[in-house]
Amino acid sequence: MAGLRKRTAAPQDAAPSADAASAVLTKATLRAAELLGLNNATLARVVGVSEAHVSRMAKGERVLEVGTKPAELAALVVRVYRSLDALVGNSEPQRRAWMTSFNRAFNEAPKDAIQRAEGLARVVHYLDGARAMV
Numbered sequence: 001m002a003g004l005r006k007r008t009a010a011p012q013d014a015a016p017s018a019d020a021a022s023a024v025l026t027k028a029t030l031r032a033a034e035l036l037g038l039n040n041a042t043l044a045r046v047v048g049v050s051e052a053h054v055s056r057m058a059k060g061e062r063v064l065e066v067g068t069k070p071a072e073l074a075a076l077v078v079r080v081y082r083s084l085d086a087l088v089g090n091s092e093p094q095r096r097a098w099m100t101s102f103n104r105a106f107n108e109a110p111k112d113a114i115q116r117a118e119g120l121a122r123v124v125h126y127l128d129g130a131r132a133m134v
Helices: 011-036 040-047 051-058 069-088 092-100 117-133
Strands: none
Touching: 011 040, 011 051, 011 069, 011 092, 040 051, 040 069, 069 092, 069 117
16 A cells, blocks of 8 residues: 555654643642742743733643743742742741741842742752751
8 A cells, every 4th residue: 555654653642742741830830839929920030931921821821831941940940849848848838938038048038039040040959958958
C-alpha cells in the first residue's frame, strides 16, 4: 500500500502532555500565590506577565507555557511556597507574616524581594538553606 505510512508517536502526541504540564503549573502558581498572600498585581510582577494575563489564568482562559521565562519564574514561586510551608508547619498566619515582614537577608520584605527575578532567586536560595538546617 504505497503512500500509506504507519502513524508514529509524533509531536501531536507530546502536545497534550505539554498542555497538561502548563495547566498544572498555572494552577499550582495561582494556589501558591494565594497561600503566600500575593494578589494578582503582585503575581503579575513576579512572573513577568500582565495583570490581565493573571486574571485570565485564574479564569482558566490562559496558562503559563512551560519553557518560557514566566513559567520558570512561576516554578520558583511554587518552590517559595513549598519551602516556606515546610518551615512554618503549614501555618498560614506565619507564612503570610514571613512574606510581609522585613528581612535583613534581603533588606526588604520577601514579598517585595520576589518581584524581581534576582530577588526571587535569593528568596528561594535562602529558604532552601533554612530547610537544609531543619
